[in-house]
Every structure is written in C-alpha cells, then in structure tokens.
Amino acid sequence: MRLTELFNSRRFVLSIEMFPPKTAESGESLKRSLLSLNRFHPAFVSCTYGAGGSTRGQTLDWCQWIQQTLQCPAMAHFTCVSSTVTELSAWLDEAWQAGVRNIMSLRGDPPAGQQVFTAAEGGLSHASELTALIRRRYPDMGIGVAGYPEKHVEAASMDSDLQHLKTKVDAGADAIFTQLFFINDSFLKFRDQCSALGIHVPIVPGIMPITDFARIRRITAMCGSVIPAELSNRLEAVKEDSAAQFEIGVEYAIRQCQQLQAAGVPGIHFYALNKSDACERILQALNLPVA
C-alpha cells in the first residue's frame, strides 16, 4: 500500500525505521525486534540506505523481508550519493520489481571524508531532483521526504530550507518525515511555517527515544538536533547508569509523543535504532489506534 493510501485509510500512521545490520547476529536480533514491534501494527517499516555504500544493497532485501514476514508495507530509503541518473533509475526499477511501493527520497550526506556534498557526474544534487525522477518514472510510487524542524545543518537559513522543502513537495512528495527532535515547540512552529508556505502534505514527527546518552550526543552532534538543557542535565547526572538513562529517555519520549498526539499529528516515525524495548514501552503507554 502506498503512502497516500496509508494516510487516507488509517487514523494514525505509526512507522518504524531500521537500518541494515552489519552482522548475521545483529540481523537475527533485528528480526526479533521487528517481530515484536509488529504487534503494534505499524503502517509501514522503513529501511535506511547505507550512507557509505556498505549496506546499500541490503535495503531492498530487508524491504522484501518486511513485506513477506511482517506482512507490513515497507519503505525503502534512497539517496543520490555517488550515483548517476542511470544507476538511480536502475535501482528504482529493482525496487519496483521487488514490490516496494514507498520510497524515502533523500539527497544523502557527503560520503565519509568529504565535507561538502558533491553530485556524482551525471547524478543529482538535491532530493527534489530525486523526487521528480521517482515521480516521473513511477507515478504510483509513494514518496516521503525529509523535513528539518530545527533547520538542516547545511542550510543558510530556516527560510531557505523551508523553500527547498516546498520544492521537494511540489516535485511529488506525498508526506514529510522529520529529523529527530526533542523540543515539541520546534516541530509545531515548523508545521505552522510549512502551512504558511502552502505545504499541505502530512508532516510526521520523527522521534528517537534516548536509551544511551553518549550515542544520542554523537547523533545530535551530526544532525544538529537540540537536546534541551533540562533533559541533558538529567542524563548527565546518570551518565554511568545505563538503566537510569533508559528510564529517563523512555519517560521523556512518552511525554513528547502524548503532546504531539494532542496537537493532532498524523503519525509518528520512530527511529528505533534496531531495538524494540524502548519503543515497546512507549507504544504501550500511548495506546495508539491500530487502524
């Protein structure tokens, strides 16, 4: 089922994001996590597209596993990194053949060792171009794009970033999935700014439960998401106690999701980091509508 149908047919579009694991053992652990999370009836499970190229080929394999084993629609993430338009088109054909009907259309980060994103020769520079390519080649493909409530790290200003987001939507995106954030007011302001610009597709908040403070600090240092001082101080105080960090992170995410639900979000996209324990606790507390 493609994205627009999911948003039209469900009261709440819950999605879980995973990444292709590096070892067979972590693959088995991921399968157990996804089977467990599937009890909460996600509308779809998305699989990331390896930044450095190492796990890239696995994205479609995992999408097939999701659709066959979980009987749940999959969304394949897809980036412009190091690929020509011919290569991008060939991968899209493969995805369609594999039964994938939803793509997260992304530019991608600069490959390791490079500071600035440079399009491959004969490739694409922005996610809006990839979105247009997908929409042209597969008019019936569901397309998600990334949005940044606290601005993309490279963007010169929030205004220019929002204009570029509008270009992506106009190129054919069906929905926006946001970068992880911890301050709901940032998301709500972003939603208003999108609306003022004439962006009317569903905007789904991206939530990453904090279970390991050191890891989240590394992630937020890269993507620019702000950890509020109050939360950061609480986590800093228990930095030697992983169980306490987990509890604080889960409790914070539950409160964050409850407030977002009350603000009428159309769904939540969980960055589950291939684990199920935190998301399960959060989903049990939220008691979301299943269909």
Ligand SMILES: Cc1cc2nc3c(=O)[nH]c(=O)nc-3n(C[C@H](O)[C@H](O)[C@H](O)COP(=O)(O)OP(=O)(O)OC[C@H]3O[C@@H](n4cnc5c(N)ncnc54)[C@H](O)[C@@H]3O)c2cc1C
């Ligand atoms: C939900 C989600 C899922 C993700 N999944 C993956 C994944 O699977 N694999 C992966 O490698 N990365 C993933 N990322 C990270 C993403 O690739 C990076 O954030 C990347 O730096 C930007 O990608 P984008 O699609 O937002 O790019 P774009 O929309 O192209 O924007 C990138 C930057 O360029 C600017 N820009 C856009 N268009 C123009 C233009 N026409 N002229 C000038 N400037 C412009 C924007 O303002 C922004 O600063 C994901 C991010 C999110 C939020």
